[in-house]
Amino acid sequence: MRLELRGLTKRFGSLLANDRIDLAVAPGEIHCLLGENGAGKSTLMNMLYGLLQPDAGEILLDGRALRVLSPGDAIAAGIGMVHQHFMLVPVFTVAENLMLGREPTKGFVLDRAAARRRVRELSERYGLPVDPDALVSRLSVGEQQRVEILKALSHEVSVLILDEPTAVLTPQEIDELMGVLRTIASGGASIIFITHKLREVTAIADRITVIRRGAVVATVAPDTPESELAELMVGRSVELVVAKTPAAPRGPALRVRELTVVDAAGAVVVDDLTFDIDGGEIVGIAGVVGNGQSELVHALLGLRAPVRGSIAVRGRELTGLGPRQHLAAGIGYVPEDRSHDGYIGSFSVAENLVLDLVDRPEFSRRGILSPTAVRRNASRRVAEFDIRTQSVEEPVRSLSGGNQQKIVLAREMSRPLAVLIAGQPTRGLDVGSIEFVHGRIVRERDQGTAVLIVSSELDEIYALADRIIVMYRGRIVGIVGPQTPRDRLGLMMAGGSGGDDDA
Ligand SMILES: Nc1ncnc2c1ncn2[C@@H]1O[C@H](COP(=O)(O)OP(=O)(O)O)[C@@H](O)[C@H]1O
Ligand SMILES: [Mg+2]
Known part of the structure; x- marks a missing residue:
């Protein structure tokens, strides 16, 4: 018909x-x-x-x-x-x-x-x-x-x-x-x-x-x-390819050994993972949603204690410590579910831009927040990250998804990082915002940060990653280079062995 x-x-x-x-x-x-x-x-x-x-x-x-x-x-x-x-x-x-x-x-x-x-x-x-x-x-x-x-x-x-x-x-x-x-x-x-x-x-x-x-x-x-x-x-011409030079690794920043995490029911969800990420490189974790990626990220942030194995950032042992110590060690985090973990919708743009920085001396003295410093910081970040908002006093809830994501990125990138972890960093964003977010992630890498990207979008993994880790049922199926063909990665994502290559 x-x-x-x-x-x-x-x-x-x-x-x-x-x-x-x-x-x-x-x-x-x-x-x-x-x-x-x-x-x-x-x-x-x-x-x-x-x-x-x-x-x-x-x-x-x-x-x-x-x-x-x-x-x-x-x-x-x-x-x-x-x-x-x-x-x-x-x-x-x-x-x-x-x-x-x-x-x-x-x-x-x-x-x-x-x-x-x-x-x-x-x-x-x-x-x-x-x-x-x-x-x-x-x-x-x-x-x-x-x-x-x-x-x-x-x-x-x-x-x-x-x-x-x-x-x-x-x-x-x-x-x-x-x-x-x-x-x-x-x-x-x-x-x-x-x-x-x-x-x-x-x-x-x-x-x-x-x-x-x-x-x-x-x-x-x-x-x-x-x-x-x-x-x-x-409605305008867009860069479909992320401009990016080959990685210039500067030695291990994140070191993960035999990391094992179980869920509430005691089932193993992260199974004996061992890998390193160097400063100055982007490692992408590819896998179908639900194969242990979120639990791995939670463990790396100290939100979930591993039952076995270790995590170290720039040689500092973090195993068993909580989220505060993980963040203090220089881990930045762009969460998968930003509306839940990334910002507080009823708070203003300015407030959200300093959420986890409020105890830093530039923003507060003897526990009292300086409104001028918070506002000045906000104006700077809004300009730098091209955040579209009526004013820095507007609640974040009323911004578009792309602008909310830019706020999370702007906040996380405004302190020196050893490791940046980003889960589905561009999910739900328009092409223009994706272009921007990818550009900033590459820039963070080029400043020497070790970047871990978790994404179920293979296009995003290919656009950003210098090396690719494929996860299936909590395990690493293989660690491969960015030239690995799509069908081979696909087979690995379905649990087929792809083996390690020269990466
Ligand atoms: N039930 C609704 N009430 C109010 N606004 C809505 C509703 N459903 C969709 N919208 C808005 O309409 C626009 C188009 O949404 P949608 O059709 O879901 O887009 P797409 O499927 O192309 O992503 C968006 O701005 C969305 O926020
Ligand atoms: Mg739709």
Whole structure:
């Protein structure tokens, strides 16, 4: 069926999230919707799926206007959606999740045999293997996504929407997904594939529509150069490659030996890790989220005591000491979840810029904070890090994600560091802010700091890392150089041995 959106408009208060959007998708077409975070992609799809009601505009299927007041209406019209955040019930099995809301019943009992059969049949038809009896909570994220897709396909779909489906997948899983989408499209269904990753659109799309600030800026062919797509997305030309000379290592700054950490249940989550990071180099930790990276970072910060092994910064033994001593030893930290650990939303920009520096002599005397010194520091950092804010008195909560992240970076980089640890430093940021944050991280390296980057985005690892450590199930699978091909890294991220190379 031919889908057409005409003039779709959605406001949230004073924010115009979608501004008269036109979009046409042909049967069998894979149409990519490309745009930065906050551009309005999910809003548009939520209107198509009946989760939001448009303020103006219409949705047409084969030329007939369609009213979509709920996801039920969308499903009945043949529109399926795989959400950005999975919506499965973890304590249910795959078959139970697929049948939720419309169980095939035998009398009053759920017909489990029929449900299982249906899962097998769909799995086979689309080449998406899953065990119908597996508990969803036991599945990897890649497998959970397969279930989400099967669930959408368990209804007759003529339009399938996937909202940022690759965020949590390994490169191999992404390739598999692309194959599955091709199969579905070749059966005549239209696919709307939402992403902010340029590599993906050029690989999969038949056509690409770029959305910026709620409006369509262009619909282009997939052979459009990535630089051009980036410019359409951002509205100005962007540096896609981080300018960076080879690392000039200055001797070990961080030394980790046989580090072992267990979780609350006593399971080993960081398993016997040994590595060094030199001052002046960036080491990237690659791995699918949930393979011990967060626990490693927490141990390095003294937030979690290891059960075995040691951590030393510039020769100073830190094992068993708390976060204060770790920070005092020269560790800077840009947390993965910045809204939780990085800043205090109700505090002003100026206050957040001195959060863990308040006992330093330049800001306070005999325990009394100097408002002038705090404000002067803030003005300097705001200018230096190009933080967009009305004033330094504004609460950080009301700034955009990119500017909040710059505040965390500005604060952490405003004292001399031996080691900088950054978790997912650019997650959720727009391309312009990513460019800036990457530039500052490289500059920190060039000043002699040892940098540890944890990222599930291979593009980010490749952009920054001088060496790459791959983690899987709490262990180091390999330590490799930055030239290591993507498919080899992908295999290692899935636990396959990649072995160590010359790095
Ligand atoms: N329910 C909502 N209420 C208020 N603002 C919203 C809501 N949903 C989205 N927004 C805002 O609308 C804009 C577009 O968001 P979204 O469609 O999620 O973007 P994208 O999916 O492209 O990242 C953003 O500025 C976002 O903060
Ligand atoms: Mg979105």
